Amino acid sequence: MSLREKKKIETRNKIFEVSGRLFKEKGFENTTVDEITKEAGIGKGTFFNYYPTKEALLVDFVKQKEELVYDLVRNELKKNIPVREKIKNVLVLVARSNEKDKEMTRLYVFEYLRHYGYEERKSHSLNLIIHDLLEKSAEKGEVKKGIDIKKAADILTATYFHSLMEWLWSNTDISFSEDISGKIDMIFDGIGGSDLERKK
Amino acid sequence: MSLREKKKIETRNKIFEVSGRLFKEKGFENTTVDEITKEAGIGKGTFFNYYPTKEALLVDFVKQKEELVYDLVRNELKKNIPVREKIKNVLVLVARSNEKDKEMTRLYVFEYLRHYGYEERKSHSLNLIIHDLLEKSAEKGEVKKGIDIKKAADILTATYFHSLMEWLWSNTDISFSEDISGKIDMIFDGIGGSDLERKK
């Protein structure tokens, strides 16, 4: 590795480390780019050579966090259990990981939404995972025949995010992971009454 | 009405009118508060006497739009048809209204999320409407007995918003109102296979 490359990595790490500390200490909004660069011992312009905006830092923080969770998720995916349970477990895992750092999650969800779609509209990775699980289990009859898998995956993903947001902005300490679990069951079983009930 | 009150209303209207025109002409981001105040013939400070932030303007625009839709919605609510249809129709109505002005909807959704929960966490009015509909129809057997109505309403609302966002940030011109319609059916019927199917 060339000296140039080494220095680049060093600078990037320094920015990442310093800003992480400052965000924890005083929050994202209350930390200025000036402070970060002063503390990191670099010029202000240098910061923007590494991150196009202050918000772009959040993406890195989340990537770091995601790596940890996805190890657990991959592990869960290997298990031989019904899809419904598997989806539940995966979402609960991710939920738990988010529960660990409410502010960072809030910032990121927000940032994610802001840039949602400016890039090449890859779906959220959770949606992909769920889509995949549903597809594989469709053959086993765990999912209704002839159903539109994409729509089903969307409903599950939507419910996950909605619960996440409900939790993120609530002050009460309701458990996000428990909430999502119950909702998944409802989605599988349906909320409509049977014809039998309706005729009563 | 005193002269003071009259002038206040006049100023507010002027700001509203001018900014609406400028946003349409050049987009929200590309319009500065300076421009708005220059064009409206008021001082910059005055603007902030009426709206705490530039974004606060969006709330007023959406209120205006909502008033139009809610007339239609109220009308729909009176009809004597199955809940499933009613919910579908209401969501499609709101969806259609959003389809009319994609940029404004996008800006507002974003702004709504930013301040989500800073206020007194009243649920989104759509959620309330759906919750209400489900509750009333629970007795008729149109909804499964003993189901958690709040969770059910959440799933429907979540799905609505997810479809909305999917549409908002997509470039393709898929119809948002059609998409949501199909998803509502799935939520009522459930996506899980029957025990019978599973045993095959």
Place this chain on the structure above:
DNA sequence: GGTCTTCTATGACCATAGTCTTATATGACC
């Protein structure tokens, strides 16, 4: 080890949202 090219760092500079102090217009009261 000198020279030339290219990549990186730098901070003065710019744009713009939002604040704050001061001036002015309005209305209440005599």
Place this chain on the structure above:
DNA sequence: GGTCATATAAGACTATGGTCATAGAAGACC
């Protein structure tokens, strides 16, 4: 209709994210 209190207007000023032209460091080539 004069005087005082108060609501509102105003715009100079501040804070901060982001740009850009220039200087300097690293590497390539002889």
